Amino acid sequence: MGEPRFETDGILAGIRRWVERETPTDAPQAVDALMDLVAADYAAAGLLVERVPGLDGFGGHLIARSPWGRDAPQVLLLSHLDTVHPIGFIERLPFKVEGDVAYGPGIYDMKAGAYIAFHALCELARAGRTTPCGITHLIVSDEEVGSPTSRALIEAEGARAKAVLVTEPAREGGRIVTARKGVGRFELKITGQPAHSGARHQDGRSALKELARQILILEGMTDYDRGITVNVGVAHGGTRENVVAEEAWAGIDLRVPSPPVADEMVARILALTPHEDGVTVTVTGGMNRPPYVKDERITALFEHAKGLAAEIGFELKDLMTGGGSDGNFTAALAPTLDGLGVDGKGGHTHYEQIYVSSIVPRARLLCRLMETVG
């Protein structure tokens, strides 16, 4: 049996190949083209590859399975290859390395993280190693829009996993993620009574006036001490300055730390009522990603990872974040560690970057987790 190899230059060259193939979520052919490359490379390394065709305007998903441990419990590696950046963004943010920093669209969120998981699994296979559990790497195409076509697959693989390792980026000095807030999305529709603003103002019932009140109520539900935020991120309404507004609309984002708080806040938001007769308020929506709570099983898996990181030579810390990921879907099904990707900053921005020196230690940590969870 050989040793898995982890060399910065080789891994960075592989990350570059993935970054230079742009993969916006809404460009399914581009996403599939990168999936083709990953599938071919995985197959060449001896992994068993399944493709799940795209649906509803999204690219397909890819599942690579280790040839060993097919009937054993699985360690699930969970990644996405879609990015928020449109085709051509690479002109603005070309792949380049300056000192310890490598730049590129989606390099931090999360092509580098997906790549180091791919590399570690390929190296285990090439070295002829086996692990106590089988290894499954699920790579999806639609995470950046909430995983509408991959959620069922993620939950099915998560439900039979011994542990789930999500390769979202590390943050704040290499911290991994062991808890994420749940995410809710709502639409608020208000209908009033239109009227001429000069001649018949008293007959009107302004949907915009009602919206203004509802926005203050919704934003007032934010409670930082309890970890709750309610953000009215989009709103519009009305037609002309001289018409009492008949219609108004708002889009709302809710973040909550736990399932009971999710239930409480969803009920409060759905129960909004109008302030005056002649106005209707309709709220639709609910939780999109459930809260990812650091329970005892996740704590134990984190402590295990921390010990492995110490052997590799770095201190592993964790945090809770308000951002959602596919880890939200698996945390209640199997112990889940997230943020195991590469350290860096600037996710979703024009300065997205990774720290090159974090590549090998993080790849080794993923490899050691695969070798020891079981």
Ligand SMILES: [Zn+2]
């Ligand atoms: Zn991501």
